[in-house]
Amino acid sequence: MSLEIEGLRFSYESEGFVLSVPQLKILPGESVALVGPSGSGKTTLLNLVAGILYPERGTISVDGQLISDLGARQRRQHRLCKMGMIFQSFELLEYLDLRDNVLLQARLAPGVKITPALEQQAKDIVAELGLLDKWRRPVTALSQGERQRVAVSRALLLDPPVVLADEPTGNLDPDNKRAVLDHLMALCAGGNRILLTVTHDHSLLPAFDRVVDMSELLAQEVA
């Protein structure tokens, strides 16, 4: 399952911002880092791929399915079932414990039921990230690194072919940065998933298969 972008254009007229991506193709199992200065459109590209924003021109397709052809409802459902989202500030729900945060996306996804098998799957992922002993603990009682691992578990539970991560290590200390990224990459590589990550941290770039510099508008392969 590949991710392909062709002739993409998106702009915020009032801010004079224009994002243009002539072509970008990401293969299954590939990890790509999006880098560039603030305002270069990294997060905007992530939101376009996720179907949160709608391009003015061009196409985005996941495994041949044109995201840009889908209606708002279908894009939302596509996002719920086919994409895992990870955010800089984790965006966990504080009133839920670890288990319920991991199962959150599954609860919202159409046609997905919380079965014992799915719960076991969640436990397996959490165990892989070393948090199983905190299964019913409130997320407010977890450290920053642990919270981001919970967010990673939530993003991967429904086995999405594409994982979109917006500065996933931005709020973490160096030790946790490395650990979370290693876990994320291992889980994505193991599932043959595409990992598209926005990052400002150049020390992490060698870990990615490819780095795309947004400031150059054209994709440049550096690795």
Place this chain on the structure above:
Amino acid sequence: MGDLFYLGSRYISHHRAKLLVLIFAITLVSWLPVAIQIIVDQTAEQLLDRAESTPLVIGAPGSPLELSLGSLYFRAKTPARLDYSEVKKVEATGYARAIPLYYRFRAQDYPIVGTSPDYFSYRGLQMASGRPVALLGEAVIGSKVAEVMSLGVGDHIISSPESVFDLAGVYPLKMPVVGVLAASFSPDDEAVFVDVKTTWVIQGLGHGHQDLNRQEAVGQVLKREGDNLVANASVRQFNEITSDNLESFHFHGDNASFPISAIIPNAPDEKSAALLLGQFQEEREDVQIVRSRRVIAQLLDTVFTVRDYIVVGIAVVAIATAIVALLVFYLSLRLRSGERFTLARIGASRLQVQILMATEVVFVLLLSAALAALLITLTRQYGISLMQQLLLA
């Protein structure tokens, strides 16, 4: 939908303290005005019923309200004193039979009402078990007294001393319960009925003691002056009237001057009642005769006015509470804007987000409404007795 309710329930559980305060406040301001309305209406209805069944009451000069409440509810703490001779005077008019009431004493929390057998037929009271009072010292108890004190026929009830420090005061009298009244849902359920003479024994106006004319009592007699004997303190006084010592009980003085609290004139018709009223109002300044319905209606006017003020006050508080609740919900939604954003980004629909956000408001409103409804039901059932105790204590 079940998953959304589950998530909503987790939110509610996490914020239970805040939501409980809100629920408590909304429940209270929803329930209070209705409760006051119910209690006041029921109280008014019951007070008027009782007053209507007792059109006239005669007592010592003083507060007509105190006299009415005392003779209808036996709740006056220190009832004004009326001579028993007034009973004869009322009957001498030929307009009514006179039912004496003496409700100065208590057995624990319940008034002891000294009266005549006419009282029971006047009120239409039925015996649930046992028989009416026949002898001095016997008691018939109301259904509530029997229930609360777990008493029945064959048990005893003891009058409470007025003051434990007053050595010359009222001594406790142990009285056998010979009957239990069927529930009448009136103040009679919460009273202990005895013959009026028994209340005089409780007061110490009558007593029984060892026979001083016995051969063995010679050492107890200090002085003999004709029929008058002076004895020393070793003479045993009886604190219970039994068939063995009944004969020894006697009263010192003229019964006519003994005290009672009030008289209910039982007139055969309205004309007789009106004539009695006119006669007493014109000729007697040393006693008062009151139309209890009018007195109670005046009391209720005051109660209704107070109720209206209270309801207006609560309405203002209710408006303030509603504004605070709206503010809390608004702030809560503001605080949850990040959560809404997250849910939207991971793919939740607008409807899903709205349902999740609405769970809190719906839960608070539904639970408050349910609690208020429950409290209103309980108020309808039990509020009246609570209010009466507050009003008449």
